[in-house]
Amino acid sequence: MSTPSPSSPTVLVTGATGKTGRRVVPLLRAREAAVREGSRRTEPPFDWDDAGTWGAALAGVDVVYVVMPDLGDGAAVERTAAFARQAAAAGVGRAVLVSVPAGGGMDDGVVAATEDGFTDAGLAPTVLRLRSFFQNFTEDFFADAVAEGVLRVPAGQGREAFVDADDIAAVAVEALLDPTHAGRSYEITGPQAFSFADLASTISEQTGRATTYEALSPEEYVDDQVCHGVPVELAELLGGLYEQIAAGALDSVSGDVEAVLGRPPRTFAAFARAEMAPVVA
Numbered sequence: 001m002s003t004p005s006p007s008s009p010t011v012l013v014t015g016a017t018g019k020t021g022r023r024v025v026p027l028l029r030a031r032e033a034a035v036r037e038g039s040r041r042t043e044p045p046f047d048w049d050d051a052g053t054w055g056a057a058l059a060g061v062d063v064v065y066v067v068m069p070d071l072g073d074g075a076a077v078e079r080t081a082a083f084a085r086q087a088a089a090a091g092v093g094r095a096v097l098v099s100v101p102a103g104g105g106m107d108d109g110v111v112a113a114t115e116d117g118f119t120d121a122g123l124a125p126t127v128l129r130l131r132s133f134f135q136n137f138t139e140d141f142f143a144d145a146v147a148e149g150v151l152r153v154p155a156g157q158g159r160e161a162f163v164d165a166d167d168i169a170a171v172a173v174e175a176l177l178d179p180t181h182a183g184r185s186y187e188i189t190g191p192q193a194f195s196f197a198d199l200a201s202t203i204s205e206q207t208g209r210a211t212t213y214e215a216l217s218p219e220e221y222v223d224d225q226v227c228h229g230v231p232v233e234l235a236e237l238l239g240g241l242y243e244q245i246a247a248g249a250l251d252s253v254s255g256d257v258e259a260v261l262g263r264p265p266r267t268f269a270a271f272a273r274a275e276m277a278p279v280v281a
Contacts, residue, residue, distance in 0.1 A: 010034040010060055011176050012092075014046060015067030019135060020098065023169035024065055024176075031177060036061060054083060058090040063176050064123075066097045071114060072106030081117030088121040094182050095123040096175045098130060101187060103249035105241035124182035126175040131189045131250060133165045134271045137203070138279050146203060146279045152214045154221040154239055155196050156246035161189035161253045162199070164266040171260045187254035191265050199268065206272035209280035218243055 011028055015021040016037035028035045036057065038046030044056035048069055058064075064087055070076035087095065095118050102108050118125040136142050145151050168188055175181040194202070200213040216224065218239045225235035244250060257265040 008033045009062035009177065010036065011063045011065060012036045012038050012046070012057055012061040013065045014038040014048075015065075015069075015098075016042065018067055019133060019139065019165050020130075020168050020172065021065065021067055023165055024172050027169055027173045028176065031173065033177060048079065048083075051079075051082065051086075054086050055090070058087050058092060061087070061090065061092050062094070064092055064095045065172060065176060066095050066118070066125075068098070068114065071099065072110050074107070074110045074113075077110060077113045077117065080114050081120070084118045084121035084123055088123055092123060094176075094179060095125045096172055096181075097125045097127050098172075099127050101129045101131070101250065103244060104129075105237075105244040105249075126181045126183070127185040128168065128172060128175070129185065129187050130168060131161050131163050131187075133168070134162055134190070134266075134268060134275075135165045136162075137199075137272075138275050143279055146211065146276065149209060149211050149280075150214055151196050151200050151211065152216050152221070152224060153196060153242045154216045154218045154246060155242040156215055157195050157197065158244075158246040158248050158251060159193035159195045159198070160245050160250040161191075161193040162268060163188055163190040163257070164271055167257050167261070167265045171257055174260050181260075186256040186260065187252075188257060189252070189254045189265070191253065191267055193251050193253055194268060202269055203272050203276060203280075206269055207276050207280045211280075 011033050013021050013024055016025055016039045025035055025037055038057050040047050045053050046057040047053045068080055099115060100106050100111060115127055137146050171188060196213040200211040203211040221239045222235045226232050
């Protein structure tokens with residue numbers, strides 16, 4: 001845990017080794033917040049599946065950054081509600097939740113019930129509704145596809161406002177440190193919605209490596225993923241998410257990132273130009 005300034009809160013960052021958590025931690029420390037990283041490998045450890053780890057992780061914490069691994073799974077609603085109640089009992093005052101937009105492919109009722117567990121516990125959650133990350137093209141998901149020069153998903157010509165994980169982390173830190181964000185919900189998007197054809201074209205323009213988009217059917221996508229070793233249940237889940245993009249459910253852009261940070265979010269072109277050269281090399 002870092003050394004706090006006199007007025008800084010103590011923040012538990014769950015998912016501290018994940019795509020947003022590992023970016024949130026250093027930003028909090030740069031702001032002199034006391035940070036407790038929460039993962040199975042930290043001391044004290046934190047494990048969503050082991051409620052026995054929650055008490056030590058929550059001791060002395062003021063605010064929690066909540067990354068729920070099974071968001072959208074009805075079986076996990078009570079578990080997250082139990083965590084919220086234990087956090088409130090331990091003296092935690094607020095929570096910042098990573099969530100998803102309505103119509104984004106998960107069960108909206110289950111997502112709402114999960115969020116309500118934190119409200120009902122009195123934690124006045126700030127809800128960050130995230131779109132897909134730019135980093136999906138460099139760290140996982142599409143990195144191999146980018147290296148091969150072909151994006152193959154069942155997204156049709158639908159569009160989504162992909163967003164930089166660094167911008168997500170910056171918004172999260174503001175919400176964690178500034179209590180005026182309590183009880184608010186933010187749509188965290190990039191500055192422009194792209195189809196996968198647009199994304200492929202931008203990658204080509206910014207890296208000099210020709211990249212194309214092949215629109216698959218949902219069945220073709222599942223078969224392709226299973227052939228590459230992805231479990232069929234996960235392949236079907238991902239396919240359903242891309243179908244939501246195809247249907248236009250995520251074709252919107254929010255000004256919330258700029259409203260919180262006082263600057264516009266990073267563009268995909270800037271990200272591709274700066275970050276994608278090692279992937280296409």
